[in-house]
Amino acid sequence: LPLYPELKVGPPTLSTYRELQAFKPDIVHIIHPVIIGTVGLMMGRRLRIPRLASFHLDLAQMARHHRMGIMEPVMNLFARLTFNAADYALAPSRLVQNHMQSLGIQRVGLWGRGVDGEKFNPRFRNTAMRETLSDGHPDETILIYVGRLSAEKKLEQLRPVLEQVPGTRLVLIGNGPDRASLEQHFAGLPVKFMGYMSGEALSQAYASADIFVFPSALETFGLVVTEAMSAGLPVVASQVGGVCDVVQEGVTGYTFVPGDVDVLIEGVRKIAVSRERITEMGIAARAFAETQTWEVMMDEVLDVYSNMIEKHQKLRK
Structure with missing residues (x-):
């Protein structure tokens, strides 16, 4: 990204859809829809599988802090459209959850971040x-x-x-x-x-x-x-x-x-x-x-996967 050179954005390729289709996933989890993530939302819709999107980067706030405030409403609109295109969204904190809801993003849950207690000890x-x-x-x-x-x-x-x-x-x-x-x-x-x-x-x-x-x-x-x-x-x-x-x-x-x-x-x-x-x-x-391990946090998101898949299967029936 121009404002964040350490963050690499992977563009989709022609084989992306074929690989996803061949893999036959039960759910698509998009780690913040930007480019390939937005394509992932469209692919999930086409394959008729549930789509989950998690929020990791506030592009609108980044634009404002880098004196590109003119882009802020555009980025907020993009966030609202892309996250609402998912069946469910996850925020990393209550503060971000409230912010997402204020933008008009619906169906927002919480998924916190874990820590490696052995590495950081x-x-x-x-x-x-x-x-x-x-x-x-x-x-x-x-x-x-x-x-x-x-x-x-x-x-x-x-x-x-x-x-x-x-x-x-x-x-x-x-x-x-x-x-x-x-x-x-x-x-x-x-x-x-x-x-x-x-x-x-x-x-x-x-x-x-x-x-x-x-x-x-x-x-x-x-x-x-x-x-x-x-x-x-x-x-x-x-x-x-x-x-x-x-x-x-x-x-x-x-x-x-x-x-x-x-x-x-x-x-x-x-x-x-x-x-x-x-x-x-x-x-x-x-x-x-010690209560915030990655195991605990991943169990939380696995529960979200299970609930979304179960709900999707019931709707298809």
């Missing part, structure tokens, strides 16, 4: 990694962000946190178009840019930090929040995507209205007040994340 806490993240200051409070370095993430709002909460340091993991401007924005402050990380190194980075910070203005879920909680970190995050579904105020972290920097600062301050507070909230965060 407090056992990966590592002294050497903490030394690296803190630039040799492991006794200070390490704030960590994982994700794309881009305008909609509002990472510049973390500067006053560092300036007003003593003893805090910031680690940014990931790359993106705003990296150079962010390096300039944070010049002279205790901020470390780690670039892209994966595998065990990423697991260690999560577990070796103290507080996960997430000031983003645009998300459909924000899976990194649950990953951080699974690694045993309390969270301070904006009320976007699925954040309010997973963060329990004052127990596993704090949330704030996007752009409310004062509440962001206060949230970090409340957690960073003591090592005991960080540990207590981190344990609670991990306990919640």
Whole structure:
């Protein structure tokens, strides 16, 4: 996509319909109808099988954040038409579910996101990694962000946190178009840019930090929040995507209205007040994340498949 080069869009080929027909599926699940997904909706209709569409990307909000607001009503209309062409739709969070319904999308259920509790786990806490993240200051409070370095993430709002909460340091993991401007924005402050990380190194980075910070203005879920909680970190995050579904105020972290920097600062301050507070909230965060496994979430969507197939078969009879 032009606004999101990391997101690849697969175009349909002439063989797509033949392959789908030969496979003889009981249901078609479209992961956000854009190009091939929209074709999938049409194919499902032609083959007379139930069609499920799940929401993963708010193209209208992306257009607005990238100063292409003229496209916002077009994208909203496209979303309404394509999702209503499905027999059922799934939203990743209650916030997105309400948004979809406000657009006129009917028949919208919930399908949350799971987390790999083995990969993102407090056992990966590592002294050497903490030394690296803190630039040799492991006794200070390490704030960590994982994700794309881009305008909609509002990472510049973390500067006053560092300036007003003593003893805090910031680690940014990931790359993106705003990296150079962010390096300039944070010049002279205790901020470390780690670039892209994966595998065990990423697991260690999560577990070796103290507080996960997430000031983003645009998300459909924000899976990194649950990953951080699974690694045993309390969270301070904006009320976007699925954040309010997973963060329990004052127990596993704090949330704030996007752009409310004062509440962001206060949230970090409340957690960073003591090592005991960080540990207590981190344990609670991990306990919640253990209920959000991918097995649980996939069982939920399998139930949706079964119900849709059963209903379709009854209608055909």
